[in-house]
Amino acid sequence: MLRKKICMLGAFAVGKTSLVARFVRAHSTGALTDKYHTTVGVKIDTKIVDTGDQSVSLAIWDMAGEDDFQKARISNLTGAGGYLLVADGTRSKTLDTARSINERVVQSFGALPFVLVLNKTDLTEDWEIEETAIRQLIDRGWRVIRSSARSGAGVEEAFTLLTQLMLR
Amino acid sequence: MMDDFPAPVAEFLRRMAIDHRAPAYLLASREGDLLTTGGSLDHYGLNGLTAGAPVEDQVLFLFGELPLGAESRSIPFVQMDGMPATDVHLFRGDEGDWIILLDASESERNQQSMQQISYDRSLNYERLEKEIRKKEILLHCIVHDLAGPLMGIRGGFELLSLTETLSEQGRELVQIGLRQSTRQETLIREILQAFASEIEQFEAFSIDPETAPDALAAAREVIAVLLPAFERHNARIRLDPALNTNAGWKVAGEKTRLERIYSNLIENALRHSPAQSTVTVGLHDEGEQVLVTIDDEGPGVPPEAGAALFQKFSQGKSGRGKIGLGLYFCRMTVEKWGGAIGQENRAEGGSRFWFRLPRPEETSEGAE
Secondary structure (H helix, E strand, O other): OEEEEEEEEEEOOOOHHHHHHHHHHHHHHOOOOOOOOOOOOEEEEEEEEEOOOOEEEEEEEEEOOEOOOOOOOHHHHOOOOEEEEEEEOOOOHHHHHHHHHHHHHHHHHOOOOEEEEEEOOOOHHHOOOOHHHHHHHHHOOOOEEEOOOOOOOOHHHHHHHHHHHHHO | OHHHOOHHHHHHHHHHHHHHHOOEEEEEOOOOEEEEEEEOHHHHOOOOOOOOOEHHHHOHHHOOOOOOOOOOEEEEEEEEOOEEEEEEEEEEOOOOEEEEEEEOHHHHHHHHHHHHHHHHHHHHHHHHHHHHHHHHHHHHHHHHHHHHHHHHHHHHHHHHHOOOOOOHHHHHHHHHHHHHHHHHHHHHHHHHHHHHHHHOOOOOOEOOOOOOOEHHHHHHHHHHHHHHHHHHOOOEEEEOOOOOOOOOOEOOEOHHHHHHHHHHHHHHHHHOOOOOOEEEEEEEEEOOEEEEEEEOOOOOOOHHHHOOOOOOOOOOOOOOOOOOOHHHHHHHHHHHOOOEEEEEEOOOOOEEEEEEEEOOHHHOOOOO
8 A cells, every 4th residue: 555654734732633633533532622732742643545546544743833932843754745734723823834834844845745724613703814815825826725623624635635636 | 982981981871771761773774674673672562573674664653764864863752652752863874774762751741741831821822812902902892982972962062152042151061061072082082093003903004105105294294283282382393404305205104194193292292391492303314214303302201111101001100191092003003114113311301202114115225
């Protein structure tokens, strides 16, 4: 079976670990807890994705989030086929962080397939990221998916889309 | 390196690593096949590895890592089901690529708990900021709604004041009502101005030389409007006589708000000016920026009050300000236009309030 390494990148507390948990373990563990649990270093999980044409075994590297003092460890993308860039829709500055991380990835590894995931769509009252900002990124060719790790909306879709992009 | 240490020290360090970090190693060929292993591999759940088979097929976290480039590499705190948090070090040797595993669970726990506290606090701070912003918008709406009926009340008093049949006492009461409602309207307008500058973050202003406001024209306009007030206070207001009135003084901004900034700063200077003193408005060419100064001959600002001058609801010690939003409005607006604002006490006495604004973009190089 074909294998691919992918990385989860983004600011801290955007929901990277929850997205992985929802994607990898949703059917066995049920609802996710609302308690935020920060990641140190990298957590690695695997999951087989069926794209319709092909099954791919994904090694998912869920990396520690970026903050003002600690940059995302871009070197962990060594050997990766693509990445999910995650932002929290209720904190617009996490989109700036995502943009900044993406620039650094491109500088170090060139243009790899990636999908921007705007997480926490269930928190509609607190949503901050404006449609115009999203539209600008889409116009630049970015693939954007809105997701909720809590409800599961868009999660499978994001991982599957990235897998399809890596297979092209 | 270990040879440099006396034997007991080297032995202590060796034991410390072995006792606390459960070291293990793998050696891979340049082709990525497993050559040999050693140490506490079972501590990492890596039992039954097959020599001669690809390492990345057998050790999940090494997928895509081999063969190594010229540089060694470390991956701190690797975590997987069935494996403690592990520091993974990879480096090249003559025999092939070495992979060293060290247990990092204790430091991962420490770092995790510290990071958790720090991130929880950051998130709480962000939530609090958001709540405050929401409340300010709500307050803005409430204040706005309060202003509507007040206009009607003032209009009613104005009509009454024109009625000739009012008694002397009635006229007096109507005048009190008029004064109070006008005062109330002024307060509400000030509050709205201050909040508006916060809320309308993307309010349009011009950096186009065609439409950008002229700082000198705006200064003249405001001076003309405020001249009677100065005369009533027996003080003078003037443009700096050394000012080059033929130079170009366009700045980034918006005319009405620029005039309001002038107005707030000059009125503030007037409030602190003694009789017979002069307030001088100056414009200074700083290349890509224009510096505007408003100098008064008042008592100056005590150093301890300086830092809070441009904060919301700051009135200064004398309490001679209004409700403390005028200077705050100036700061919010100037900063929004890419400028800066400040105050300093002048060596010759009195206070200098200043603000600096960029020139419109296309004229920045050719500014006179």
